[in-house]
Amino acid sequence: MDLIYEVISEEKIELCRDLCNELMVFQKSNAYIKADLFDTMNFETRLLPSLKSAVHNHIVIVRDGDRIVGYVYSNISPKEAYSNNFATFFDLTSIIRKNVGCLSQFYIKVEYRQYGVGSKLFNMSLEWLKQFEDVDDYFIFVSNGNLNALEFYKRKGFSVSHDILDGFITVLRSHKQS
Ligand SMILES: CC(C)(COP(=O)(O)OP(=O)(O)OC[C@H]1O[C@@H](n2cnc3c(N)ncnc32)[C@H](O)[C@@H]1OP(=O)(O)O)[C@@H](O)C(=O)NCCC(=O)NCCS
Incomplete structure (x- = not known):
């Protein structure tokens, strides 16, 4: 496979629309707790608002020729962004710094999985996240039923912290090594 990895600017986020919507459908199909919550989640309601509320954004797409076959979206955001009407994602008092890092969205088309693309x-995301000297805490939120992703992140050094929304989401955490 001759794949191209491209960091794109926020202005080009439209390139991720279809894959983001595919990710939401994928997550709904796996979920066994509150799966209906995904009905209102899509590119417009998830990715665009996250981009706007973040302090820094990082988007990488993967191209196979003309086709976009995967993307990852990470951001640095004020910790307060994670306590809202929807949920409190983690105990804000457990974070000393102002901002936290998050690997927020991650999706690779099924036929491109298991080849090391993920x-x-x-690695590109974590390298980007870890360059911010004033950020020590990193989060990933995995929806229920996605054991594959959960195990993937655990193997990459993240640990399960807790569940929120009655198990709808599992919160994974990692702390910068000094
Ligand atoms: C989670 C996800 C991003 C992982 O991507 P991926 O490209 O499959 O990941 P990798 O190929 O790097 O690693 C997956 C496995 O393939 C193995 N692998 C990697 N390269 C390989 C190769 N050349 N040959 C055989 N196996 C290989 C890895 O060792 C790894 O094995 P492990 O799971 O036992 O550790 C992908 O499965 C995905 O998009 N899933 C659907 C969406 C999703 O769940 N997103 C996360 C939401 S929180």
């Missing part, structure tokens, strides 16, 4: 995108 590991490459994960």
Whole structure:
């Protein structure tokens, strides 16, 4: 496979629309707790608002020729962004710094999985996240029923912290090594 990895600017986020919507459908199909919550989640309601509320954004897409076959979206956001009407994602008092890092959205088309593409995108994201000297805490939120992703992140060094929304989401955490 001759794949191209491309970091794109926020202005080009439209390129991720279809894959983001595919990710939401995928997550709904796996979920056994509150799966209906995904009905209102899509590119417009999830990705665009996250981009706007973040302090820094990082988007990588993977191209196979003209076709976009995967993307990962990470951001640095004020910790307060994670306590809202929807949920409190983690105990804000457990974070000393102002901002936290998050690997927020991650999706690779099914026929491109298991070839190391995910590991490459994960490493690019973490490298980007870890360059911010004033950020020590990193989060990933995995929806219920996605054991594959949960195990993937655990193997990459993240630990399960807790569940929220009655198990709808599992919160994974990692702390910068000094
Ligand atoms: C989670 C996800 C991003 C992982 O991407 P991926 O490209 O499959 O990841 P990798 O190929 O790097 O790693 C997956 C496995 O393939 C193995 N692998 C990597 N390269 C390989 C190769 N050349 N040959 C055989 N196996 C390989 C890895 O060792 C890894 O094995 P492990 O799971 O036992 O550790 C992908 O499965 C995905 O998009 N899933 C659907 C969406 C999703 O769940 N997103 C996360 C939401 S929180």
